[in-house]
Amino acid sequence: MKKEQLLTEAKKARQQAYVPYSRFPVGAAILTKDGKIYSGCNVENASYGLTNCAERTAFFKGVSEGDKVFCAIAIVADTSEPVSPCGACRQVMIEFCLPETKVYLANMDGKVRETTVGTLLPGAFDKEDLDV
Numbered sequence: 001m002k003k004e005q006l007l008t009e010a011k012k013a014r015q016q017a018y019v020p021y022s023r024f025p026v027g028a029a030i031l032t033k034d035g036k037i038y039s040g041c042n043v044e045n046a047s048y049g050l051t052n053c054a055e056r057t058a059f060f061k062g063v064s065e066g067d068k069v070f071c072a073i074a075i076v077a078d079t080s081e082p083v084s085p086c087g088a089c090r091q092v093m094i095e096f097c098l099p100e101t102k103v104y105l106a107n108m109d110g111k112v113r114e115t116t117v118g119t120l121l122p123g124a125f126d127k128e129d130l131d132v
């Protein structure tokens with residue numbers, strides 16, 4: 001099942017997290033409509049603000065490989081409740097997903113909260129707002 005596969009890939013990617021500052025590893029995985037999965041981890045930097053979240057790593061990997069539409073997202077961290085993505089990542093999700101795209105937020109105990117990109121970022125500023 002795709003949901004389980006995505007969660008497995010997100011967990012696997014989490015093991016690659018580069019988190020010497022926060023010690024908070026996160027993994028993400030995203031699905032294309034042809035069934036391809038891209039995964040990513042968070043990558044921190046001594047210049048803290050340059051940190052790239054796991055979600056954006058996965059999206060930027062996918063987009064740079066030629067995929068621009070994703071139909072499901074999984075995110076995993078070792079939190080008591082399923083992890084919540086930051087605002088920057090929500091904005092990137094809306095760029096490359098439909099509002100109804102499923103998002104599986106999970107912790108390491110296997111607790112999963114299912115939501116959507118549109119629920120995570122209501123009233124988003126999107127490409128349709130640009131008169132170009």
Ligand SMILES: O=c1ccn([C@H]2C[C@H](O)[C@@H](CO)O2)c(=O)[nH]1
Pocket residue numbers: 019022024025026041042043044051052053054055075083084085086089
């Ligand atoms: O959904 C999230 C939340 C946080 N982080 C990262 C950013 C930073 O490296 C660390 C602590 O905020 O976790 C992610 O990658 N994804």
Ligand SMILES: [Zn+2]
Pocket residue numbers: 053054055056085086087088089090
């Ligand atoms: Zn983020």
